[in-house]
Amino acid sequence: MAHVVVTRPLIENGLKELQDAHTVTVCDPPEGAARSEDELIKLASDADVLLTVLADPVTERVFEACPNLQMVAQYAVGIDNIDLDAAAAHNVVVTHTPGVLTDATADMAWALLLGAARHVTAADQYVRDGTFERWETTLLLGTELADKTLGIVGLGRIGAATARRGLGFGMDVVYHNRHRANPTVERQTNAEYVALDELLATSDVVSLHCPLNEDSHYLIDADALATMKDTAILVNTARGAVVDENALVEAIGDGTIAAAGLDVFEDEPDVHPGLIEQERAVLAPHLGSATTEARTKMAHMCVASITAVLEEHDDVPHRAVENGSQWK
Ligand code: DGY
Numbered sequence: 210m211a212h213v214v215v216t217r218p219l220i221e222n223g224l225k226e227l228q229d230a231h232t233v234t235v236c237d238p239p240e241g242a243a244r245s246e247d248e249l250i251k252l253a254s255d256a257d258v259l260l261t262v263l264a265d266p267v268t269e270r271v272f273e274a275c276p277n278l279q280m281v282a283q284y285a286v287g288i289d290n291i292d293l294d295a296a297a298a299h300n301v302v303v304t305h306t307p308g309v310l311t312d313a314t315a316d317m318a319w320a321l322l323l324g325a326a327r328h329v330t331a332a333d334q335y336v337r338d339g340t341f342e343r344w345e346t347t348l349l350l351g352t353e354l355a356d357k358t359l360g361i362v363g364l365g366r367i368g369a370a371t372a373r374r375g376l377g378f379g380m381d382v383v384y385h386n387r388h389r390a391n392p393t394v395e396r397q398t399n400a401e402y403v404a405l406d407e408l409l410a411t412s413d414v415v416s417l418h419c420p421l422n423e424d425s426h427y428l429i430d431a432d433a434l435a436t437m438k439d440t441a442i443l444v445n446t447a448r449g450a451v452v453d454e455n456a457l458v459e460a461i462g463d464g465t466i467a468a469a470g471l472d473v474f475e476d477e478p479d480v481h482p483g484l485i486e487q488e489r490a491v492l493a494p495h496l497g498s499a500t501t502e503a504r505t506k507m508a509h510m511c512v513a514s515i516t517a518v519l520e521e522h523d524d525v526p527h528r529a530v531e532n533g534s535q536w537k
Contacts, residue, residue: 211519212277214256216244216265219284220501223508227515243477250274258515263287263495264477269295280518280525282511285498286310286367288529289421289448304514305529308366309506310498315370317497318416318446321470324491325442326414327351331488352413352440352467355379360412362428363419363447364390364400367497371416372398383408387424409436414444421448431456434465442468446497449474458483461490472497 213227215235227233236252243264253259253275261267263285272278272295280302281291288305296303324330328349335341335349359375361368364384372382375398382400384390385408395402405428409415415437419425429443429452437443443466445452454475460466468489474480477495484490498504510527517525 211257211279212255213258213260213515214253215260216249216252217262217284219260219508220504223505224512227512230516231519246270253278258282258518260284260511260515261291263290265290267291267296272296272299272301280304280515282514283529284507284511287420287448291529293529302518302525303529304511304525304527306507306510306527309510310503311366311370313500313503314367314446314497315374317472317493317499318367318371318418318444318470319374321446321472321491321493322354322414322416322442322444325444325468325470325489326354330491352442354414357381357413358383358411360384360408360415361398361400362405362408362415362417364394364398365418367446368416368418369394369398369400371418372400380414383412387419405433406436409433410438412441413438414442416444417447417451419447419451421450425451427451427453429453429457431459434460437466439464439466441466442470444470446472449477454481454484457481458487461487 211231213231213233215224215233217238218235224233239248246266246268249265249271255277256275257277258280259278260282261284267281267290269292278301281296283291283303283305286305286307288303291303293303328351332349355378357380359372359380359382361372361382361384364372364386368384375382382398383403384400385403385405389402431453434456457469458481461469470491472493473495480492484492498507514525514527
């Protein structure tokens with residue numbers, strides 16, 4: 210029997226198959242901030258398998274301190290919290306959950322986009338505050354999306370799903386990627402490949418879908434924000450540190466851009482106070498994959514990968530091989 214350590218409780222019954230066959234320890238979430246390296250080491254020191262979430266720092270030190278570790282099964286598609294080189298050096302298999310959270314995350318990008326374009330959170334607050342006394346001709350005027358340009362940064366699975374939704378709203382789509390997407394994806398999304406600067410300068414909505422790595426860290430900095438239209442909306446459902454949050458707070462504050470819809474933050478779960486105060490920022494607590502459907506499938510994928518490793522199958526499904534390096 211292997212020891213599987215799960216760093217957060219998962220969706221009900223998500224691990225049933227695993228629990229029938231192995232010793233599974235499900236840890237409670239840490240108080241307050243994200244779990245530290247030391248806390249993770251304490252939980253995982255005798256684990257054969259570690260099932261992680263994006264807040265767990267799976268570093269070289271963790272691999273060194275957990276000598277039995279055969280695999281890390283990440284309950285997410287993004288793996289920027291895992292040192293893949295260190296995993297390889299310690300012969301630890303890393304898997305993740307691509308594909309099953311694509312629609313959930315694209316829906317969330319659109320929820321934030323529409324929320325920002327039509328002031329949905331401010332409108333909700335207005336009604337709850339009892340301020341709605343009569344219909345007004347200029348109350349909370351938003352912006353329409355039809356015939357506007359949607360700029361997708363990172364036309365992978367989630368970027369493409371977000372782009373396809375844009376077609377339904379009558380938007381023109383441009384994208385920027387580290388490599389040009391294949392012709393089928395370009396056809397399905399009707400997306401035109403452009404340089405990043407051109408995308409920033411011409412898009413009415415810029416939606417981020419690239420992985421976080423050293424090339425994409427602060428990709429959207431003060432210069433990038435200054436390149437955007439002053440009417441533009443920035444949407445981020447990728448990773449917080451793709452955007453320089455200080456620069457973003459200034460850019461929304463001084464009207465460099467119009468608004469932002471953010472599901473992710475640089476220092477989660479902490480959020481920049483300037484964003485909290487900013488009415489033109491629509492904020493969510495990293496809910497991209499938070500649908501019952503996606504979270505259930507993510508659990509099944511983790512279980513399938515873990516079973517394959519523990520039963521020594523030749524092929525381990527959903528292996529994570531790279532973190533989209535040099536994506537630019
Ligand atoms: C992912 O899968 O990387 C998401 O950010 C988690 O919801």
